Amino acid sequence: MDYDVLVVGGGIGGMESSLKLGDMGYKVLLVEKEPSVGGRMILLSKVFPTLDCASCISGPKMSSTVNHPNVTVASSSLVEAIHPQADGSFRASVTHKATYVDAAACTGCQECEPVCPVAVPDQFNADLVPRRAVYLAFPQAVPKKVVIERAGTSPCSGECPAGIKAHGYVALAREGRYEEAFQLVLEATPLVGTLGRACYAPCEDQCTRADLEGSVPIRAIKRFLADRHYAESDTPGVSLAQANGRSVAVVGSGPAGLTAAWQLALRGYAVTIFEADDEPGGFLRYALPAFRLPGEVVERDIQNVRDVGVTILTGARVSDPVALTTRGFDGVIVATGTPLATPLEVPGTDAEGVWSGLDFLRDVRLGRAPSLQDQRVVVVGGGNVAMDAARSAARLGASSVSIVYRRGRDEMPAHEDEIAGAVADGASLRLLLGPAEVVTDSAGRVSALRCDVMRLGEADASGRRRPEPVPGRSELVEADVLIAAIGMAPDVGALAHVLDTTHGRLGADPTTLQTSVPNVFAAGDVVVGASDITRAAGAGRRAAINLDRFLNGEALGPIDALDGRLDTIAHDSVIRRQARYSEHAAVERGLNAGELASFEEIERTLSEDEVLAGASSCLDCGVCSECGSCARACPADAIDFTMRDRTEEVRVGSVVVSTGFTLFPADLKPEYGWGVYPNVITGMQMDRLIAPTRPFNTILRPSDGKVPERIGYVSCTGSRDRTVGNPRCSKICCMYSIKQNQLIMGTLPLADVSMHYIDIRAAGKRYEEFYQQSAAMGAQYIKGRVASISETPEQNLLVRYEDIEGTGNIVETEYDLVVLAVGVQPNPAAAALFPDQALELDEAAFVFEPNEDLQPGRTNIPGVYVAGAASGPKDIVDSIAHAGAAVSGVAAYLQAHRVSTEPELMGVTR
């Protein structure tokens, strides 16, 4: 037996049960779903009829519970299921939700909260005020530990192949914290400016906002961050680890190599990049056209790498990377990309005027491209290189640009934006044409491309439909220049004697990127074939982290940034959080107005206003943005994003269900206007406004912050009301309203307080006197059910009711603020605890007590007891008394079944 008793719920009933059982010597596990025990009572202002401070009297009980030697409190935990066992005991599964905070380290200082950029409604203040994604539930929380609300990984962050925390930098940018946002991207890669321009932004494809009026302009925000930083600073501004005395060689300086070098340099390695070309950057510099990625941006990103101490050797081709390990390098990362153009294997490709796409783009970048003035250019291929070549040709003055592709547009591997861009630049798509022969003129120069007409057959291994020639049909596409851009491949032939190069790529473990030589790793397109720069950057990060592990003698494996992300939250889960959405004006991508002949950037950088507008449309899908601000602010180093939910099985002797109640959702009485009129609030909201830890500085109208002068109460909202399916009295509403009446008159002596009631139910010790006292203080009690509430232009409220004890007429009274005394409803969580044997409920769906007169607290399941308002509406006094009854039942049950963790308690054990 792990515990004698499992208590489910840490409100006043659960705490009282736990304390009493603990005092008896029983071992108790108290499971509370919230981060603190205390339930609703700790959130109240005062209690009736004594007007004792709620937190003053429940605070000590909370501390006693958590510190009781026989009580183990599991906060932020859920009881998933309880299974009765044949011997009278129970097996329960309990999930301890990850709080992402080391409770042993957290001091509750709350330094983390002001720096968190994500604001959500504070449920512990009845949604009257924002809280942060990282938060202490309330000032008196026990345990006093902050927690982080994470609903999952935001789709944008979850989709980034480089592990960039897109939500994080958007959230920081929204607050104007641009430098912190820039630094967050640097955690992943030095290529902030590059990715801000040339990434295909899978984050935006996955953005939940795209389901509404359009994606957050995530990539453009990143570009703004980079441009702003580079305009203001000459250095990346990062901190390096102390030099560790080890050196690493990185072969290749494309996105994978640069990112790998960056990651290793940050970790204290002396890194040398070997680049075969004259300048570093790989495809960033030599393949991507300047109108998409200017050379100065690439150079500035590369400067980040140099600034952290990386040595870049250019013109340094490495034919045997393994040999570098014998030249003083402790490890090597090979990231040589896919420099080889896949040849177009048809007759005539040796004709004058035939280019490979890579060579063409390279010459364009180097300023030695041929003039294409009045030339008919045909580009073969459907990928991004083909689109870049076509768009470049258009800028070089071609009279026509045709893109020949053997499949249809839907099968084109190029990014849709690139295809659309090529078409916008004037290129025509010649689809379902398969190149068959380069036709030349008498001078041996290309004059046309003869193509087979194709049709689509079954899908091939890539999932795309396979093109098949239509027998007997061909077309001639006239051309003065032919650019073949049908694929790229790694150049690994020379490595075959030292590394695995099966399938024409460098073999490496897909998770660790370790090659067949233990201290040689590989990253990027040389491993997987042509992909994109963001994937390559992610691979560089993966390889660097695993090489670091290898050199430190640690186990290799997945990396948190890419493989350890929480599951991505589904769009509909996010969308459901709001009843309505206002439309955000789309942020235009800002195309530069320029001539087609120009290689000027086709996009411009967003203005700060545009960035703020775009960032403000972020829905904070995962709630926490993973920006890491809390971790940086925490003086105790308590933030732990690697924490995960943990489920344990426990065996217990008995169970106390103290799951409490829920409050009637006031919007189910639309005639009262809650949720529509800001100055109609609930009783719980008023209790928070009165409480010492109130969300406002005093009692104020939510519409405009005015101190209200006329406050009206509407009793029986959601109780004694068949129209909402609840004919029962909620028992506590009259008394908490009267309590609030008195407290308001104390706080706002000039305020008029009135309460519209059906009957005053003041049945309890000194309750009637409490009511009379309130009336004597000046509160008005008006008999008659309120029919409706409407709002005046001044946002006052007209309460319409039948004046039963006065004129008998239907009258309207105007208030500044109206409080709905909402009733009590059952908590459906109670019944869900027992999947094997139904926990019986009464007609109102509260937990049923078969013999509540003589055996209060006993349920239909032997060994399961109910304490407090889980079995029906109860005030605090009754809840505590009821818990006492449940506890006595538990003790008797344990004795009868002689099931205990403490044999001496039982005399005999099983």
Add this chain to the structure above:
Amino acid sequence: MTSPRDQREIIRDEPLMHRPILAALADGPRTIPEIAAALGRPSSEVVYWVMGMRRYGFVIEEPEANEDGYFLYGRKDAR
């Protein structure tokens, strides 16, 4: 003016509104309706933002409400 916006959406804007609200308070404390007028936003939204900023130490109220029943909120760093 009542906001037609969802409460969660309004609250989400609080960090975004720090700078404009602090700018609106540059010349001294203001009431919620005055801040709302300066921003051109509904008072009911400004209540959420100002109370959030008050919670996290960016603004602080004057000790007493004015004769119209409104408190004035000023920049805490101006104190």
